Amino acid sequence: MENKNSFEGLKRLVEGEVKTDEDTLTKFGLDASIFEVRPSAVVFPKIARDVEASVRFVDENKKRGATEMSITARSAGSDMSGGPLSESLILSCTEHLNRIKEITNDFVTLEPGVFYRDLEKKLDQRNLLFPPYPASKDYCAIGGMVSNNSGGEKTLIYGKTADYVKEIKIVLADGKEHTVKPISRDELQNTIEGGGFLGNAYRKLKDLLEKNYDTVKNAKPNVSKNSAGYALWDIWDREIFNPQKLFVGSQGTLGIITEATLSLVPKKKYSRLVVVFAKDLNSVPAIVKSLLPFKPQSIESYDDRTLGLAMKFLPSLIKMMKGNIITLGLKFIPELMMILRGGFPKMVMLVELSSDDKEDLKNSMNSIEETLKQFPVEVRLIKSKKEEEKYWTIRRQSFALLHSKVKGKYAAAFVDDIIVRPEYMPEFLPKVNAVLEKYGSKLIYTIAGHPGDGNFHIIPLIDLSDPEMPDIITNSIKEIYTLVKEYDGSISGEHNDGLVRTPFLDMMYSEEIIKLFKQVKDIFDPDNIFNPGKKVDGDWQYSLRHLRKE
Incomplete structure (x- = not known):
């Protein structure tokens, strides 16, 4: 591995900073994953030319014998897969490459270091939405969303990040920034004939996809969303060439994105929440199926363990909601009474409806309540945003709550993003539970996710100092991924590979x-x-x- 001095020459080539101090290297050796990989240096590019210079520097040094040298892009560091970790050079975007360049009613053009929360504020002013945000929307950044092909609570109706990327600018291995976007068959041929790094790469990629056309198309996972592997099946349909579909979700392994143009949608004027407390998992697929005709913009869920965690650490949860602690605490009385009457529900589903017509929204809410009477559930029609907040806080903050409250254990993401078709949930989830429960108190876990997609996030609490833990992690991964394969699913719906x-x-x-x-x-x-x-x-x-x- 190279040492800090290996990157002294880079300082003369970029406008941004290059740091090798202990605090910086320690900070950038971590993300939200279970891993720690200490880099040798971190570069903070100010402009796209800094990214080009950094890529050329690494490539030239590697060709001169620095065989372990590499470059890894990083945005906010909220990745749970270890995607932005490296022993070599980290390129950090959020410090300077954080400009929103243009917003229209249809699209936004911006740099990878823009935090989603800052974009959201700008879009709220225009009543617009970039829908595929993850649960970490308050601290993730656009570069990571694009590189991981992120999705979240609105993916059910709106789709994932790949569905919104119109165009990207990306620095490729030749050390030059290229524009990548959908092109026609004729435009593809012109690019190929133009040669250069991009033209040659497109030629090789098209040849590979043509030669293996049926194999590639048949390999597409039979689920509604997937971030595992490269999305080869989405690139070429023999009419339109979509190279941006390859780079979205590629975790910076093919180049470094310097700019993205993303489609936007109008935000609906009104939204309401229906909360469904399901007493067993067997009815969940039928419940989801009965809800889909109402076109909910999201169906989110958390399990009985998550709700139990929320009740156990209720004061901390209330603090996350920010407000009068007594008033907020009173809002949880209905849940406490329900638990006392009948115990914890097996799954809590948050069904969000939206419309530009308030009366239409009200009618849909009432129709859903009537429709769900056939199932063993308790239904609550939420009347205000303040009342909604407690449910969304439990769903979005359960990971943070686990991180902060159980002493001596770490909230560890290692089987955190499995997905199967929703109809398999009643069989699949109990088998997953059985795998994890074999390890007893060594794995304390919750399950939250997106039942409309069959996508679930499992974040066990573990003691990383336990010498048995590497084997427990390895064995549980293999057993659960064997189940995923059995049910024709994907090991990553949103969080990517890393x-x-x-x-x-x-x-x-x-x-x-x-x-x-x-x-x-x-x-x-x-x-x-x-x-x-x-x-x-x-x-x-x-x-x-x-x-x-x-």
Whole structure:
């Protein structure tokens, strides 16, 4: 591995800072994952030319013998897969590459370091929405959302980030910024004939997709969303070439994004929440199916363990909501009474409806209440935003609550993003529970997610200092991913691969598809300078060696 002095020359090539001090390296050695990988240096580019210079610097040094040198882009560091961690050079975007360049009624053009929360404020002023935000929307940034192909509570009706990326600017392995967007068959041919790095890469990519057309199309996971592997099946339909679909979700392994143009949608004037307390999991698929005709913009859920956690740490949850502690505490009396009467529900579903017509929204709410009478559920029609807040806080803040409240244990994301078709939930989730419950008190866990998609997030609490933990993590991953394969699902609906899932992609995809992923990586990154070990060539032993110690 290179040392700090290896990057002294980079300081003369960029306008931004290059730092190698202990505090910086410690900070950038962590994200929201279970891993810790200490970098050698961090560059903070001010302009796109800094990114170009950084890529050329790494490539030239690698060709001169610095074989371990690489460059890994990072935005807010909220990634739970270890995606932005590296032993070499980190390129951090949020400090300077954080400009919103243009907003219209249809799109926004911005840099990767823009925090979603700052974009949201601007869009609220125009009554617009960029819908595929994750639960970490208060601290994630656009670069990570694009690089991971993020989704979240509104994905059910609006789709994921890939559905909104109109165009990106990206620095490729030639050290130059390129514009990537959908192009026609004729435009593709013109780009190929123009040669250069991009033209040659497009030629090789098109040839690969043509040669393996049916194999690639048939490999697309049979679920509504997927962030595992490269989305080869979405690039070429023999009419339109969509190279941006390859780069979205690629975790910076093929190049470094410097700008994105994203589609926007009008925000509905009114929204209301229906809360459904399901007494068993068996009825959940039928409940979801009965709700879909009402076109909910989201169906979110959390399990009995999550609700129990919220009740146990109620004062801390109330503090997260910000307000009068007594008034807010009184809002939880209905839940406490329900639990005393009949125990914890197996699943709590948050069904969000929206409309530009207030009367239409009211009628839909009443119709849903009537429709759900056929199921063993309790239904609550929420009347105000203040009342809604407690449910959304439980759903969005359960991960943070786990992080902060259970002493001696760490909220660890390692089977955190599994997805199967919703109709399989009653069979699938109990089997997942059975795997985790084998480890007793060594894994304290909750399940939250998106039942409309069949996508669930499991965040166990573990003691990272326990010498048995590496084996427990490994075994539970293998057992649960075997179940995912059995039910024709995906090991990542939203959170992507990183250090935690790349080594297990061969449990989901065929050997042939894994080889195609590697060939695509070689086309765009022949010297393996961009975020190595993610998406292809994963090494679980390397990941285990870099588990956090505390």
